Every structure is written in C-alpha cells, then in structure tokens.
Amino acid sequence: MYKGIIAVIVLLSAVVGCQQNNQNNTLKNVVSTSDSLATERTQKLYAVLKSTAKKGTMLGHQDDLAYGHDWYGVDGKSDFKDVTGGYPAVVGWEIGDVELGKSYNLDSVYFEDMRKFVRQTAERGGVSTFSWHANNIATGGNAWDCKQDTVVKSILPGGVHHEEYLRWLSKVGDFFLSLTDDEGELIPIVFRPYHEHTGSWFWWGADQCTPEEYKALWKMTIDYFQQEKQIHHILYCYSPSETRDEEHFLERYPSDDQVDLVAFDCYVPNQGTAEDLETYKQAMAHNIAIVTGYAKKSGKLATIGETGYEGIKNPDYFTETIYPLIQNKELAWVLFWRNAYEKDKREHYYIPYKGHPAAADLKILSEKDDILLGLLPHE
Numbered sequence: 001m002y003k004g005i006i007a008v009i010v011l012l013s014a015v016v017g018c019q020q021n022n023q024n025n026t027l028k029n030v031v032s033t034s035d036s037l038a039t040e041r042t043q044k045l046y047a048v049l050k051s052t053a054k055k056g057t058m059l060g061h062q063d064d065l066a067y068g069h070d071w072y073g074v075d076g077k078s079d080f081k082d083v084t085g086g087y088p089a090v091v092g093w094e095i096g097d098v099e100l101g102k103s104y105n106l107d108s109v110y111f112e113d114m115r116k117f118v119r120q121t122a123e124r125g126g127v128s129t130f131s132w133h134a135n136n137i138a139t140g141g142n143a144w145d146c147k148q149d150t151v152v153k154s155i156l157p158g159g160v161h162h163e164e165y166l167r168w169l170s171k172v173g174d175f176f177l178s179l180t181d182d183e184g185e186l187i188p189i190v191f192r193p194y195h196e197h198t199g200s201w202f203w204w205g206a207d208q209c210t211p212e213e214y215k216a217l218w219k220m221t222i223d224y225f226q227q228e229k230q231i232h233h234i235l236y237c238y239s240p241s242e243t244r245d246e247e248h249f250l251e252r253y254p255s256d257d258q259v260d261l262v263a264f265d266c267y268v269p270n271q272g273t274a275e276d277l278e279t280y281k282q283a284m285a286h287n288i289a290i291v292t293g294y295a296k297k298s299g300k301l302a303t304i305g306e307t308g309y310e311g312i313k314n315p316d317y318f319t320e321t322i323y324p325l326i327q328n329k330e331l332a333w334v335l336f337w338r339n340a341y342e343k344d345k346r347e348h349y350y351i352p353y354k355g356h357p358a359a360a361d362l363k364i365l366s367e368k369d370d371i372l373l374g375l376l377p378h379e
C-alpha cells in the first residue's frame with residue numbers, strides 16, 4: 001500500500017503553482033494531453049497518472065462520498081473507508097440531469113455537494129471521474145430511451161435538436177467550470193462521455209447511430225467545450241462496453257487527438273452464479289488486453305471505466321477475481337459502481353459495506369503493494 005499521499009499533494013501543489021512557460025513546454029513533450037491548451041495542472045495530472053499506472057492500480061468507487069448502502073449525505077462517511085480505513089483514490093460522479101438545469105443528478109446527488117467532494121478528493125491527491133447519462137433530447141425520455149434511432153443525427157450540426165443540444169452542453173460545461181479549489185483554480189478531472197456505446201441501451205449506442213455519427217458527436221462535444229467554453233481542465237476517457245477485439249474497440253474511436261484515456265465497462269452478468277463469474281473473468285481479461293494493448297501502442301492511459309459484481313455474492317471476489325486480473329497490468333484504476341442507498345435497490349451495490357462478508361477481502365486487496373491509495377510523485 002502506498003502511503004506517500006501527503007508528499008504527493010505537496011509535490012503536485014508545487015508544480016501547480018509553477019507557471020513558467022519553459023516547464024509547460026517540457027511537460028507537453030512528455031505528456032501530450034489531447035487538448036493542446038490543457039492547463040498545466042491537467043497536463044501534470046496526466047503525467048502523474050502515467051507514472052502511477054506503471055507502479056500499480058488505484059481503486060475507485062462511484063458516488064463514494066455522497067452516500068452508501070445504508071446512508072445518504074453523512075459528512076466524511078464512505079463505505080470504502082468504513083471497510084478499508086481510507087478513502088478511494090478515485091471517485092466517480094454522474095452528472096445526468098445537469099443539462100436540464102436541475103440542482104441534483106438523476107440519483108439525487110446535489111451538484112453543490114459534488115463540487116465539495118471533488119475539492120476534497122483533489123486535496124487528498126485523488127482523482128474525480130465523471131460519467132453522463134444524458135437525457136434523450138428528442139423524446140424527453142432518459143438516457144436509456146432508445147425508442148427511436150435518429151437522436152444522435154438530430155443533435156449534430158444541421159439537425160433539428162442541434163442548437164438545443166448545444167445549450168445542454170453549455171450547462172454541462174458550466175458545471176465543469178465550477179470545479180475549483182479554495183484558490184479558485186480549476187481542478188483537473190476526467191470525463192467519460194457517451195460510454196458503453198458498443199452496447200445498445202443508450203440513445204448513443206451501436207444500434208442508435210453509425211460509427212461516423214458517434215465520432216461526430218464526440219468531436220462536436222469536445223470542440224464545443226474547448227472552443228466555445230474555453231474548457232481546458234478535462235482529460236477525456238473513451239469507454240465502450242465489452243468489445244470483441246481491437247478493431248471492434250476502435251470502430252467508433254474518435255481519434256488519438258480527442259482521447260486521453262482508454263477504458264471499458266464490464267460487469268458480472270445475470271444472477272452472478274459461479275458460471276457467470278467465470279464468464280466475467282474471461283471478458284475482463286480479454287478487454288484488459290485490448291485496452292492496455294491499445295494504450296501502449298498509442299501512448300494513452302488505460303483504466304477500467306466501470307465494473308463490479310452486484311451484491312458481491314462471492315466473499316473472495318476482490319482478491320481472487322479482481323486482483324489476478326489487474327496484477328501486473330498497466331491500468332491506472334478500476335472503478336467499482338455505486339452502492340445504492342435507495343430502499344428499492346438493496347442489492348444494487350458493488351463494494352462491501354461494514355459487516356458485509358466481502359469486507360475483509362476488499363481490505364486485503366487495498367493493502368497489496370501494487371494497489372495504490374493515491375497518485376505517485378512525478379519525477
């Protein structure tokens with residue numbers, strides 16, 4: 001377990017405070033964020049993540065600081081911390097409904113609270129990553145509404161919903177621009193938009209748009225952020241669901257200059273039987289090989305965008321399934337999905353809470369030498 005988080009924070013702040021152009025140029029050569037105007041702090045984060053991934057993998061948990069299996073909105077609480085003794089190095093957040101101007105997301109997490117949690121995570125030397133279950137602008141339904149298959153086409157330039165969609169992007173951008181530290185400086189973050197698009201359960205999925213339309217959607221989004229909103233503190237993560245091979249993985253890949261991290265989402269399927277767990281192991285190993293292989297080739301950074309075993313029915317899942325899969329792989333992190341607090345979702349959790357049979361197992365995983373609790377210092 002890596003314990004130098006304080007040293008890391010000091011180092012990071014030192015570099016963040018340093019504005020000389022010559023260093024900026026040096027960093028650019030080493031790091032090459034996809035956004036050539038990325039803030040120095042963002043470039044720094046990318047560089048640090050790359051060296052961190054060479055040493056080990058960080059653990060992440062969706063919505064970790066906002067709620068857990070048996071609580072909502074308790075200051076300082078975290079299911080991950082209750083079980084391992086420390087906060088997760090990576091915290092995932094979901095911004096669905098921010099585009100509608102709501103003050104809380106589709107899982108009832110207030111955006112105001114998210115800002116605070118992102119600040120706390122940065123202060124601890126951790127990373128915040130964002131997904132967006134964007135609503136369906138054409139039908140008024142949610143992200144899962146796939147009743148019609150021309151939504152993407154309708155929001156691209158020339159489409160009937162284009163202007164309205166740009167107003168949504170503007171709201172998303174305003175939220176990202178509100179993620180600042182106590183000094184008012186923007187905190188670099190990871191954005192993983194239009195995820196699981198090789199599946200067909202979101203309006204941006206494989207049956208809902210062509211590869212060219214998907215790529216155009218991605219480009220339109222980041223061009224709008226960078227050129228219209230002057231947003232330069234984001235690392236972009238491309239995260240399909242499981243893919244067959246590199247060709248399939250790249251079928252809808254925007255381009256190397258629009259992506260910083262390559263990932264995939266993969267869950268234990270069906271009821272989570274021993275057989276399902278076996279299927280999952282194979283799918284994970286296969287997809288880890290695809291993303292790490294492509295990351296190596298392209299100089300990108302590989303992560304696991306989302307994963308987990310709903311209800312964790314095997315108490316050895318973390319040490320016996322996850323650890324062998326991620327050991328000795330250049331993966332920056334693995335993000336486990338949320339521990340729902342909702343009364344009708346008692347089995348919808350992906351890390352153990354205090355007293356759960358798999359709690360000791362997650363703690364053992366978190367204590368492995370190559371499981372990192374924060375970012376490493378950058379040489």
Ligand code: BMA
Nearest residue numbers: 094106107133337338340348
């Ligand atoms: C899904 C589930 C939903 C949730 C959505 C967005 O995987 O967890 O309950 O609303 O993600 O966070």
